[in-house]
Amino acid sequence: MNLRFNWTRIAQCVVALAGALALKLHYSTASADQLRWILAPTAALVEMVSGASFEFESRAGYISRERGFLIANSCAGVNFLIAAFLTLSMRRLIGDRSKAGAWGFLPTAAMIAYLTTLVANTARITIALLMRQSPAAIGLESGPWSGWMSPDQLHRFEGVFIYFGFLLLLFVVSEKMGAGKTSGSLRRLFLPLLVYYAIALGLPLLNGGFRQGADFWRHALFVLLIPLLLTLSSIIFRRVVQVATSDALRQ
Secondary structure, eight states, X not given: OHHHHHHHHHHHHHHHHHHHHHHHHHHHHOOXXXXXXXXXXXXXXXXXXHOOOOEEETTTEEEETTTTEEEOGGGSOHHHHHHHHHHHHHIIIIIOTTSOOOXXXXXXXXXXXXXXXXXXHHHHHHHHHHHHHSHHHHHTTTSTTTTTSSHHXXXXXXXXXXXXXXXXXXXXXXXXXXXXXXXXXXXXXXXHHXXXXXXIIIHHHHTTGGGGTHHXXXXXXXXXXXXXXXXXHHHHHHHHHHHHHHHHHHO
């Protein structure tokens, strides 16, 4: 029975990875028309939160003419969706060995990842709309930091920060909702970091993204540092809370 359970777990890992790869391949060639399954609800939520009006333009995406903003393929958050699905799936398959080998958690993980992606997309785009109108962001266009922190780089910083912040939050919530305590829970916080690195940096490197030159390496620096700092901050915070709780219980 244990052997069958191990084979089931291996099969589930294969299915999860194959599904993520299939979605990645679809996203790499998909047009805005083919991504309406995620662009349309994202645009609707952004309209609800920001008050901006968007309309769909074939092969382009959802455009707000009064704000001069386009929700295009790059705003779909499919890479985040893949990272969220893999984080939830691998957390269950690799970290939670006490669970039975039922298959139902895979579609559940996919649905939770999809809904989380819509929320993360809405937050990122709404903040981006606000930042475009802020005097500080406008001043970056001609300031001394225009090479590294131009509005485009600020948008990139915001995107990495929001997406990985949501990924880390999703992982922490899933850990809290899991039955029982697991050993090495602080070390397990590196799981979303590794998944994010693989999706946001590893795959672009394999696809020859480094040929883009300095722009790619600026992006790589953001991807390397921001998630790492967020992960380390989360580990330190949780450790401080654990120590404080332990001290309070002793008193």
